[in-house]
Each structure stands twice: as structure tokens, then as C-alpha cells.
Amino acid sequence: MNAKDYEELYITLLDAASSGSFREIAEAAYRIIRHPIVLIDVEYNVVVQVPQEPIGDYIWDTLLKEKLVPAQMVWNFNKFEYVKANRESEGSIQVDWGMVEQLPRIMGGVRVGGEIAGYIGILYPEGIPDEDIKAGDILMKAFAIEFRRRMSFPAEVHPLRNVFLSEVYHCRIKTMEELEEWQRHAGMTIPGGYRMICAKPTGNVYESALIKYISSQIEKRLKGSYAIAADGAINILLSRQDMRPDQAESDKNLLDILKPILSDLKLQVGISGRFESILEIGPYIYQSRRAGELLESIENAGASAFYSDTVLEDIFSKIRAGISEVNSVHPAIFKLAASDKTNDTEYLSTLRNYLKQMKDSSRTCRTMNIHRNTLLYRLERIRQIAGIDLEDVNTCTHLLISFHLIG
Structure with a gap:
């Protein structure tokens, strides 16, 4: 594009933005730029796409079919840091890495009041001339005018919806009377x-x-x-x-x-x-x-x-932060841990599972994938090594608490 093209683009898009719509802006830009143009909003819905036909680019053709950016593509956009790159740049940028390495494009974040309201893409199958970056900047300004005009629309439908939800979340509504008043003003129950x-x-x-x-x-x-x-x-x-x-x-x-x-x-x-x-x-x-x-x-x-x-x-x-393990954890746990380390046994994990299963032998065996005789032998050895009575409620309670304390 030359200087005359830019002047024509600027005047044309200013006219379209002052009296038109996203589609009129995009179609006017396409007549001059002659490269495919897409605009998506921050919720990854396709706002406008010109021309309305497949061009053999996976991203373009998917957006044309789905009318939104599918979840997996959103994650890939995040993975290749396209959104981050646009947020860090005030103007449009050339993107030629990751998913779009084979088909470069101009991208840019359309800002309204300093916040990004949407993203543009202009596709260049034959590569992007440096001077065409300016076309992206002009297009973003035109789209920003239309976003600004439309941003009041949701507020007119539910003017206090987000404020109401914020009041609910921050627990600032204290009585049923206040709740009913908010619901009436927000137009929602x-x-x-x-x-x-x-x-x-x-x-x-x-x-x-x-x-x-x-x-x-x-x-x-x-x-x-x-x-x-x-x-x-x-x-x-x-x-x-x-x-x-x-x-x-x-x-x-x-x-x-x-x-x-x-x-x-x-x-x-x-x-x-x-x-x-x-x-x-x-x-x-x-x-x-x-x-x-x-x-x-x-x-x-x-x-x-x-x-x-x-x-x-x-x-x-x-x-845990306010206690001493030595004073609070049942001594049997330290004894069994030391015995397991010396003899390469599994008595501590067996005790933990047995208590966790509420001393149900069948469930413990299934959980640990061991035979009932193996469990009975281990329980007897646990009694001998630790000197504990597993029929005593206080002992079992202390052991369960101890397992939670040591994580």
C-alpha cells in the first residue's frame, strides 16, 4: 500500500465507523487492503469475517465454520503467546510464529478506554510488507469506535447485573430486604x-x-x-x-x-x-x-x-503450624516407620490403610491387594512392635489424627 492508499483507507474507515457497523467497516477495509480480515471479541466469538468464504487456512476456515474460536485453539493462542504479544504492543504487529508460521498475518488488540475489546487479524499468504502494518493500526481505530458505541448496550439490558453479583460475592448484602431491593433494580432473581x-x-x-x-x-x-x-x-x-x-x-x-x-x-x-x-x-x-x-x-x-x-x-x-510432632503424633508411628526402614516392611502403610478403612479387613485387603492372612500377620506384628491395642477407641482416634498431622 502507498500513501494514497492509506489516506483513502483512513477516510473510508472513518466514514464507515461513524455511520456503519463492524461488517461495513470490515468490507470497506477489504476493498482497499484486499486481504482477508477477521475480528474476534475478548470472549473469542467471531464478530466479523471478510470474505465469507474458505481460503485454505486452518484458523480462518475454522472460525468461518464455528463462528467462534474453539477451546483447543484458544489454548494454542495462549501457548504461542499471541494474546500476550498483542497486549504488550500498542499497535498492530506482524505474527509469523507458532500456528501461523506458514501463513503470516497482522494482529492487533482493539482498545477501548485502555482495555482490549477485541482482536483483528489480516492474512497475508505471500508475506507482509513492512508498510502494511500501518493498515492494521487504522483498522483497529475504526473498530474501536464501533466497540465504544456498542459497549453501552449490555449495560442497558442489565445495568446492575455485574454490580449485583459483585455485592453478593463480597458479602455486602446483609438482609433479605437488601437482597430483594438489589434483585428488583438489577432485574434478575x-x-x-x-x-x-x-x-x-x-x-x-x-x-x-x-x-x-x-x-x-x-x-x-x-x-x-x-x-x-x-x-x-x-x-x-x-x-x-x-x-x-x-x-x-x-x-x-x-x-x-x-x-x-x-x-x-x-x-x-x-x-x-x-x-x-x-x-x-x-x-x-x-x-x-x-x-x-x-x-x-x-x-x-x-x-x-x-x-x-x-x-x-x-x-x-x-x-500443624502450632504443634510439636513429638508431643502430638502417636509414638507407634515413629516405631513402625523405623522398623519399616530397617526391615523393608510395610507395617506403617498397612496400619494407615486399616484405620482408614474403619478396620474393615476385606476393604483393606482389596485396597492394598494383599491376602487376608498377610493382613492378619502384619496386624499382629504391628501390635508387637508398637505395643498398641487396636480395639481401644482412644488409641485408634489418636492414630488417625496422627496420620493426618504428618500428611
Whole structure:
């Protein structure tokens, strides 16, 4: 493009932006630039794509078909740091690495009020002339005008939605009267029966565009969910939860719903217990966050943990800092650990499993994959080495507590 082209592009896009739409801006730019143009928003939805036809580029053709950036492509964008590169640059940049090495393109973050509202891509199959970077800058300014004009629209639909959810999350609504007043002004009611979920992308990546994308996807896929990005995580208020007495069945049903979402969006989550009033939300926010933090302490937990599975570790993690192991841990544990080390035996793990299985010999044998006679022999040796009575309630309680204390 030469200086005359840039002048024409600037005037044309200014006219389109002042009276048109995203599509009119893109089509006007395409007539002058003559290279494929795509605009996506921060939730990775395709806003406009010109021309509306496949061109043999995997990314372009996928966006044309799906009308959004699929989850796996979002992760690849993050992996190759395209979003990071755009955030670190005020203008458009040439991108010729990672997924687009064979088909370079101009990319840029469209900013409104200093915040990125979307991203442009201009494809150049034959390579990008240095002077064409300027075309990306002009196009971003035109799109920014249209974004600015449209950004008030969601606020007109639910002007206080996000403020209301923030007030709920930060426990600033104290009475039913205040809650009802907020619901009336926000034009929304959150049906009863609740849980809190604290979600983080695998690897704890916290890129604001990625978080916005994940939040919108959760609300689309998870019925009755309200996502609130705060404190370095996505906090999800779930409504319409099963409040019947059978907690285990309720947990199972929720996991069945969550599993494909967690897998697709690559999330790890902590899940609170159930509660019946939004005014009670405070402790359950803590539960969901703490369950997520303690996820790794749960055997075979996978991508999720209920607070009920982590509550003992939560309690004992706080106790450990203020006690002496010598004074608090049952002496039998030290004796058995020393004996195992000297004789290459497994008495300590056998005792731990036996107590964990509530002294059920059959379950212990299945868990450890050993014969019943082997278990009986080991239990007798444990009694001899440690000098303990496994029929005594206080002894067993102390031993179980000790296992939690030593992790």
C-alpha cells in the first residue's frame, strides 16, 4: 500500500465507523487492503469475517465454520503467546510464529478506554510488507469506535447485573430486604439452592481475555451459573441445586455435569457444600477456594474436589503450624516407620490403610491387594512392635489424627 492508499483507507474507515457497523467497516477495509480480515471479541466469538468464504487456512476456515474460536485453539493462542504479544504492543504487529508460521498475518488488540475489546487479524499468504502494518493500526481505530458505541448496550439490558453479583460475592448484602431491593433494580432473581465453585485454568494461567472467555463459556454451558472473576479466580455461583438429604447423590450428579466442561475448558475446581440462602454465601466461598487449593492433597481427585473431601486436611494444615510432632503424633508411628526402614516392611502403610478403612479387613485387603492372612500377620506384628491395642477407641482416634498431622 502507498500513501494514497492509506489516506483513502483512513477516510473510508472513518466514514464507515461513524455511520456503519463492524461488517461495513470490515468490507470497506477489504476493498482497499484486499486481504482477508477477521475480528474476534475478548470472549473469542467471531464478530466479523471478510470474505465469507474458505481460503485454505486452518484458523480462518475454522472460525468461518464455528463462528467462534474453539477451546483447543484458544489454548494454542495462549501457548504461542499471541494474546500476550498483542497486549504488550500498542499497535498492530506482524505474527509469523507458532500456528501461523506458514501463513503470516497482522494482529492487533482493539482498545477501548485502555482495555482490549477485541482482536483483528489480516492474512497475508505471500508475506507482509513492512508498510502494511500501518493498515492494521487504522483498522483497529475504526473498530474501536464501533466497540465504544456498542459497549453501552449490555449495560442497558442489565445495568446492575455485574454490580449485583459483585455485592453478593463480597458479602455486602446483609438482609433479605437488601437482597430483594438489589434483585428488583438489577432485574434478575437467582433461584434458590446454591453451591460455590472456584475455578482456575490448569497451570494457574490468569490472562484477562482468557478468563473472560472461560467465564462466558461456563455461563453458556452450566445451567443456572453466574460467573464472577475475582481474587485471581473464576468464582461461580450455582443456583437450582439439589437440596435433598442425599448429599452423595447430589455430588455425583454435579460431577457428571461438570466433567466435560472441566475437560474442554481445562479447569481445576473446588466445590463448596450446599446452602439455601445467598445471605449465607461467605463460608461457602471459602470452602470452594480452599478445596481448590487443597486439590492435590486428595488421592485420585482429578480436576475437582469437594470441600467435604478436603475439610480434614484444611483443619490439620492449620494445626500443624502450632504443634510439636513429638508431643502430638502417636509414638507407634515413629516405631513402625523405623522398623519399616530397617526391615523393608510395610507395617506403617498397612496400619494407615486399616484405620482408614474403619478396620474393615476385606476393604483393606482389596485396597492394598494383599491376602487376608498377610493382613492378619502384619496386624499382629504391628501390635508387637508398637505395643498398641487396636480395639481401644482412644488409641485408634489418636492414630488417625496422627496420620493426618504428618500428611
